[in-house]
Amino acid sequence: MFAYYMDLALRSLKRNPVLTALMVLAIGLGIGASMTMITVLHVMTNDPLPERSTHLYTPHLDPLPLDYSHGGSGIDPSDNLTWPDAMSLLRAHRGVHQAAMAGGTLLALPVQSGLQALYAAGRYTTADFFALFGVPFEYGAGWSAADDTAGARVVVLSDELARKLFGRADVVGRTARLGELDYRVVGVVTRWDPAPQFYADSTGSQFSDIDTFFLPLSVAVNEDLPVSGNESGWGDDEKTGSSKRGAAMSWLQFWVQLDTPAQVADYRQYLINYSAQQKALGRFQRPPTNATLFGLMDWLAHQNLVPNDVHLQLWLALGFLFVCMVNIVALLLAKFLRRSGEISVRRALGARRRDIFVQLGVESALIGVAGGTLGLAIAQLGLWSVRHRPGDYARIAQMDPSMLAGTFVLAVLASVLAGLLPAWRACRVAPALQLKAS
Amino acid sequence: MDIRPIFSTLRRHKITSLLLVLEIALTCAIVCNAVFLISQRLQRTEMVSGVAEHELVQIHVANIGKPADARARAQEDLALLRRIPGVTAAALLNQVPFTNSSSNTGIKLDPTQKLHTLSATMYMGEGVIDTLGARLVAGRDFNADEYMDFDAMRSDPDLQSKVGSVVITQALGERLWPGESALGKNIYLGETSVRVIGVVQSLIRPSLFRGDDSAQWTMVFPLRMSAASATRYVLRTAPGQRESVMAAAGKVLRENDPRRIILDTKTLDDIRSHFFQNDRAMAGILVGVIIALLVVTALGIVGLASFWVAQRRRTIGVRRALGATRRNILHYFQTENFLLATIGIVLGMVLAYGINLFLMAHYELPRLPAVYFPVGAVALWVIGQLAVLGPALRAAAVPPVVATRSV
Numbered sequence: 001m002f003a004y005y006m007d008l009a010l011r012s013l014k015r016n017p018v019l020t021a022l023m024v025l026a027i028g029l030g031i032g033a034s035m036t037m038i039t040v041l042h043v044m045t046n047d048p049l050p051e052r053s054t055h056l057y058t059p060h061l062d063p064l065p066l067d068y069s070h071g072g073s074g075i076d077p078s079d080n081l082t083w084p085d086a087m088s089l090l091r092a093h094r095g096v097h098q099a100a101m102a103g104g105t106l107l108a109l110p111v112q113s114g115l116q117a118l119y120a121a122g123r124y125t126t127a128d129f130f131a132l133f134g135v136p137f138e139y140g141a142g143w144s145a146a147d148d149t150a151g152a153r154v155v156v157l158s159d160e161l162a163r164k165l166f167g168r169a170d171v172v173g174r175t176a177r178l179g180e181l182d183y184r185v186v187g188v189v190t191r192w193d194p195a196p197q198f199y200a201d202s203t204g205s206q207f208s209d210i211d212t213f214f215l216p217l218s219v220a221v222n223e224d225l226p227v228s229g230n231e232s233g234w235g236d237d238e239k240t241g242s243s244k245r246g247a248a249m250s251w252l253q254f255w256v257q258l259d260t261p262a263q264v265a266d267y268r269q270y271l272i273n274y275s276a277q278q279k280a281l282g283r284f285q286r287p288p289t290n291a292t293l294f295g296l297m298d299w300l301a302h303q304n305l306v307p308n309d310v311h312l313q314l315w316l317a318l319g320f321l322f323v324c325m326v327n328i329v330a331l332l333l334a335k336f337l338r339r340s341g342e343i344s345v346r347r348a349l350g351a352r353r354r355d356i357f358v359q360l361g362v363e364s365a366l367i368g369v370a371g372g373t374l375g376l377a378i379a380q381l382g383l384w385s386v387r388h389r390p391g392d393y394a395r396i397a398q399m400d401p402s403m404l405a406g407t408f409v410l411a412v413l414a415s416v417l418a419g420l421l422p423a424w425r426a427c428r429v430a431p432a433l434q435l436k437a438s
Numbered sequence: 439m440d441i442r443p444i445f446s447t448l449r450r451h452k453i454t455s456l457l458l459v460l461e462i463a464l465t466c467a468i469v470c471n472a473v474f475l476i477s478q479r480l481q482r483t484e485m486v487s488g489v490a491e492h493e494l495v496q497i498h499v500a501n502i503g504k505p506a507d508a509r510a511r512a513q514e515d516l517a518l519l520r521r522i523p524g525v526t527a528a529a530l531l532n533q534v535p536f537t538n539s540s541s542n543t544g545i546k547l548d549p550t551q552k553l554h555t556l557s558a559t560m561y562m563g564e565g566v567i568d569t570l571g572a573r574l575v576a577g578r579d580f581n582a583d584e585y586m587d588f589d590a591m592r593s594d595p596d597l598q599s600k601v602g603s604v605v606i607t608q609a610l611g612e613r614l615w616p617g618e619s620a621l622g623k624n625i626y627l628g629e630t631s632v633r634v635i636g637v638v639q640s641l642i643r644p645s646l647f648r649g650d651d652s653a654q655w656t657m658v659f660p661l662r663m664s665a666a667s668a669t670r671y672v673l674r675t676a677p678g679q680r681e682s683v684m685a686a687a688g689k690v691l692r693e694n695d696p697r698r699i700i701l702d703t704k705t706l707d708d709i710r711s712h713f714f715q716n717d718r719a720m721a722g723i724l725v726g727v728i729i730a731l732l733v734v735t736a737l738g739i740v741g742l743a744s745f746w747v748a749q750r751r752r753t754i755g756v757r758r759a760l761g762a763t764r765r766n767i768l769h770y771f772q773t774e775n776f777l778l779a780t781i782g783i784v785l786g787m788v789l790a791y792g793i794n795l796f797l798m799a800h801y802e803l804p805r806l807p808a809v810y811f812p813v814g815a816v817a818l819w820v821i822g823q824l825a826v827l828g829p830a831l832r833a834a835a836v837p838p839v840v841a842t843r844s845v
Contacts, residue, residue: 026734116699117699308801309720316472316724316727317727320468323461323465326457326461327735330457331745333453333457337454338749389719
């Protein structure tokens with residue numbers, strides 16, 4: 001029976017090739033535009049570290065004075081930690097792994113002569129960073145906690161930067177010059193680029209930035225290396241406010257691994273106790289219960305990384321899809337009703353309403369399949385154009401297999417839905433009446 | 439023309455007519471808002487900078503290691519740059535418009551204030567106002583003896599209190615002292631007070647991360663930068679000589695210090711165009727959406743009208759046989775479309791207002807001005823009439839003899 005309906009549908013579609021093309025085009029454009037934007041949104045809200053994200057947490061304290069207001073600038077200094085707080089949390093060692101970090105950009109000098117120096121983006125962090133996030137090493141390893149304490153000038157390079165500076169990746173033990181200082185290379189990591197770069201300061205370009213070096217945070221503080229994230233001070237005394245060790249300037253990010261719910265609850269309590277203690281000492285003014293612990297995905301949601309433009313474009317695309325759908329419903333309705341004569345002959349010859357309904361449904365679905373195929377092509381074209389557009393999320397705009405399947409399902413679903421009303425309307429055509437009229 | 443027969447026909451195609459009206463309404467509403475969004479974006483790219491954009495070149499350098507005798511190096515560099523034919527002014531600045539990198543500081547109107555009144559950006563460098571070409575509207579530019587060394591000030595915080603003067607923008611003055619002249623007034627940076635000695639018409643902040651409303655909250659300080667504390671050389675050039683100056687400047691700087699890297703040499707026009715590329719991209723996407731919507735709607739109208747014409751061939755034949763002219767038939771279909779479009783447009787206006795309310799609530803957009811409503815209306819009337827013309831002409835061509843034929 002299905003083959004028969006397919007045959008009928010194909011014949012009917014072939015009878016009005018222009019109209020068929022029009023409907024396929026409309027659904028293809030609508031689906032293509034929507035899927036482009038849904039994919040962009042999907043990759044932007046992706047889990048950057050799927051194997052570990054459920055165990056990663058970032059603690060937040062509120063060291064701001066009671067009367068502090070960030071004046072609607074959108075930057076909340078309490079998103080980051082101060083040096084004394086970060087060091088306290090690090091020393092308390094309450095998690096499985098923990099690390100404090102900040103971003104930095106340094107001028108790197110290639111060892112090979114004749115090559116231009118380049119700006120390299122990287123991270124100042126503490127020894128546990130690599131174990132915490134599971135950064136894969138190609139050569140060597142990270143540094144030790146003793147190196148952190150001693151302020152040892154050691155560095156871990158990304159494979160990419162190692163090749164740029166030395167022409168090869170196996171460079172453990174060699175000396176790299178970053179900024180004004182020489183560092184001993186202790187490790188080289190393979191490409192590791194979680195997108196978004198969830199552990200970075202929220203003012204950066206978290207979708208396009210990749211860390212190319214890692215060096216001890218203590219060196220960055222000792223040598224006052226430039227920090228590329230937001231450094232917000234709130235002290236009245238400008239002298240302590242602008243120093244990296246100052247208690248009134250937040251600039252550090254902190255992540256901790258907690259494996260069980262009990263550990264999470266304990267850590268929360270620890271943060272509140274710590275805040276209460278700081279308040280008793282007179283350093284904190286706000287309620288200790290302001291201290292919170294965000295899970296990785298909660299933190300990303302809290303930061304609201306998806307730009308308004310992307311939301312707006314998604315709404316536009318969905319609006320467009322809706323107009324295309326209304327268009328197809330109207331066209332299918334007109335088309336099916338025009339075949340009232342044929343339908344009533346089939347009804348008079350014994351076809352049930354259900355048969356007519358299924359027959360017309362098959363025809364709509366066929367349009368959906370064709371539209372979905374076209375939509376897929378248009379979405380690929382759309383994503384290609386997104387990748388060539390400004391915006392730091394351009395690089396990650398790719399469709400994964402689940403999105404590919406989703407596009408197809410959406411297209412067929414949309415056109416079957418669009419065909420439902422016309423098919424229902426047409427299957428109510430009375431068997432004989434139409435014959436009489438013509 | 440009598441529109442009653444049209445209504446009675448449409449009543450027989452209730453659902454189809456309703457769908458067409460709905461499509462027109464949605465298209466109209468989206469087009470109104472999209473055109474408004476486009477104008478917003480394009481308006482943003484026209485933002486006034488207050489500088490002589492077409493005459494400026496920025497050379498961004500990086501030093502490998504701390505330059506020896508950074509102050510003298512900067513003066514040498516500038517002297518050499520000024521000697522390039524076509525250069526009318528040169529300065530070493532801490533920041534340049536549209537480069538997305540800026541220093542900002544909180545300012546107070548009263549030293550006892552607990553919170554800052556607002557945060558403004560700080561331009562520093564000898565000859566900022568002259569070189570950038572900002573227009574003074576009140577007071578004066580800094581005298582040569584007012585300039586202090588930035589490096590010396592950074593190593594000795596006590597010197598900060600000696601920076602006595604500042605030039606601000608008109609917009610900042612108006613924000614701090616509404617309705618009053620800013621000249622001679624004091625502002626406080628921490629404990630230090632500085633007096634406003636000049637007002638420029640406008641000078642844009644290099645980055646607008648605090649929103650466009652504060653784009654002109656700018657201060658200029660009489661501080662001389664060194665090769666260690668600033669990396670952006672700005673050259674003002676004579677008309678038509680920008681290209682040759684750009685080629686010569688990089689060479690001059692590299693020769694004077696081979697241990698230096700020229701990161702980029704760009705005209706301010708290029709820097710500006712890059713700064714607003716997101717807005718232009720968004721405007722382009724919106725234009726695309728409008729065109730796609732109008733095309734889909736037009737094709738929908740063509741499709742439906744063709745069906746209706748084919749379906750009513752006999753009726754048309756009968757009308758023709760009873761004396762209706764071709765023109766009558768043509769007008770019939772045109773009027774039908776006009777009626778449907780009008781209902782759709784009225785609905786669309788309400789919907790457009792609703793969408794705008796939604797956008798205002800979620801995306802900080804301003805209210806949709808009334809002038810944008812007719813845009814959508816006219817667009818859909820025109821599209822409707824153009825789309826229906828083909829099918830209507832086909833209807834008008836139906837000969838009267840059709841009435842006498844059976845199917």
